[in-house]
């Protein structure tokens with residue numbers, strides 16, 4: 001097994017305006033040390049309107065905090081009112097872009113085809129997708145979480161070449177655990193994250209599967225992160241609510257101390 005640097009990413013969702021974003025990233029920069037950055041990759045996913053401010057801060061102070069967007073258009077330019085393109089995000093030196101978050105799937109009707117097109121748009125523009133997958137409560141109750149989630153992985157990676165797929169990040173976020181305080185057990189997280197890695201091995205190769213970072217997301221906090229990170233196929237977390245509190249996010253980054 002190759003070693004995978006854990007990725008702790010804060011998905012701010014529709015929170016923090018650009019001034020609040022600056023204050024928040026400054027707090028993170030003040031608290032985090034080289035020791036933290038050596039052990040864990042730290043990333044924030046602010047709203048689009050904050051990205052320029054975050055870029056200016058990160059660039060100006062040479063911060064080791066990565067950043068990215070929460071979505072992108074499947075198209076690179078054109079008459080798509082309200083959308084933001086991959087080239088625009090690349091120009092702002094974004095590293096990451098979340099794709100297929102359950103809130104996009106649920107509230108914006110994003111299905112497999114659009115998620116696949118967005119994954120390709122991200123790769124086309126040198127961005128690393130954080131592909132979000134995971135089942136709703138009904139699917140979990142029926143015991144179909146693995147099949148459901150793997151079908152989402154298959155759809156998102158359709159016609160994606162190995163050299164791109166090996167850089168993807170996949171976030172397993174069971175919908176019933178998002179923003180509910182209902183965290184999946186470490187065993188629940190491992191079951192599906194392990195199955196995702198197995199599917200990557202089938203679709204590509206074991207070597208590739210061993211390189212891909214798979215995160216867990218859903219009510220992650222400083223109090224539960226260590227047990228989840230102890231699972232062999234969990235390589236980080238995608239954090240919503242708890243990432244809005246800089247002190248709490250720093251504690252999550254330092255999961256080994258919790």
Ligand SMILES: O=C(CO)COP(=O)(O)O
Pocket residue numbers: 011101173177178179180181217218219220238239240241242
């Ligand atoms: O959706 C999430 C991250 O993308 C998880 O959100 P919470 O951490 O607020 O449950």
